[in-house]
Amino acid sequence: MSHFAVVPGAAVSSVLAEAHQDVLRIVADTYLAHEQGHTVNPDSYFLRFPDKPNARVIALPSYLGAGVDTIGMKWIASFPDNVKEGLPRASATLLLNDYATGYPLACLEAAGISAVRTAASAATAAARLVTGTEPVRLAVIGAGVIARTIVDYLHAAGVRVADVLVHDLDATSAGHLSEHAKARFGVPVAIGTLDDALGRDLVVFATTAATPYVPADTALRPGQVLLNISLRDIAPELLLRCNNVVDDVDHCLKAQTSPHLAEQLTGGREFINGTLGALLQDDLTLDPDKPTVFSPFGLGILDLAVGHYVLREARRRGTAVEIPDFIGETKRW
Structure with missing residues (x-):
């Protein structure tokens, strides 16, 4: 002892x-x-x-x-x-x-x-939320250590990827992550714009953004999955048009995260569908006609x-x- x-x-x-x-x-x-x-x-x-x-x-x-x-x-x-x-x-x-x-x-x-638990959380959510039989078109926004680790864990979780687009304000970081994703998935990888990234089937946010920059009028589509790992990228108005899954409701709706801003905007939490734990227990039903955002505060x-x-x-x-x-x-x- x-x-x-x-x-x-x-x-x-x-x-x-x-x-x-x-x-x-x-x-x-x-x-x-x-x-x-x-x-x-x-x-x-x-x-x-x-x-x-x-x-x-x-x-x-x-x-x-x-x-x-x-x-x-x-x-x-x-x-x-x-x-x-x-x-x-x-x-x-x-x-x-x-x-x-x-x-x-x-x-x-x-x-x-910390990096692997974050990445495993993202990959666990993706493996449950991505539907369909075809490989997804993946976008990664932000090209740091967390993004690299998420790529590894998406691969380990068996998320099938058709191609990858990387977007980062730093060209060197984007280049490094592009080479890493190409080696990991063995699929075509490109560096592209934010607009290009937001159109992909599975979008990973892994930035250090302090305030939302993804506009409220961004066009998303049913079945699209956004992993809101960095938590503050997405305009709160946009979240209100999506299914919203979090790791813990009380934790995630604080510290000016996008879900917290959505709560302040609406005065309530009705836009939250439930937690990843409930999803893993098959206790959560999502609207198939909406995109889905997973926002983990990090437990x-x-x-x-x-x-x-x-x-x-x-x-x-x-x-x-x-x-x-x-x-x-x-x-x-």
Whole structure:
């Protein structure tokens, strides 16, 4: 009980590189556990800075039962200006605690964990929402780490793709993601405009946009699926013409997300059809004559579940750094 483990980034990456199917299963199971009331997932806490208005650090505390019985907190920094220096936008750590005693168990480098849980969430939704027998025409708006990881997880989830269009304001990033998507899917990939992207069957938003830029009068069509991963790209008026699926209603309708703006616009939440957990339980019916938008705020329980798995695997492989006698006092008297 006095021991503590540190799992560095290289060890985390090694586990996750071979774990796509496991992560997809874990994420789906965690959504179901949340839907069934086996979690505690309070509000995320935002730390902002007057002289860096586009930067933030977020704390996501959570508890997951359902056989995991672990407490955790992800502490994730998002500093978009890092991109100008060739650095990743996000960095993160994950702290795990034992549910029986509350004692700390481990600290994991968690940027990769955060990326894969986000991507697995998107892919899980896409695999359920995309209908029809033909491969979809995919567009990815935003070409960073999250977009790259979503491409990997769409492939792992078996979403069949006919071709890919990439749109990003940074041509270098768009080029990198285009090559990655071509290697992953083995289909034609092009770089195109926002208008071109918005016409695709499956549209992924993975940007750092702070306010909506997709116009309210954008023409969408029945059956089209939009994965609103970055949450603030789409005009709220446009959401009102769509089916809307979220990860958690209370979490998603805050912090000036597009669904939150839609709630402010209408004064209610009637435009929300339900949650991904309900969809996975076949408890959610959507209007086939509308496009569907999936907006996940990002639940700390997903980081906790994936981190719990990574810790177990790293210990099994001997790549976790064990710190004996981390707890100073193990007896009350």
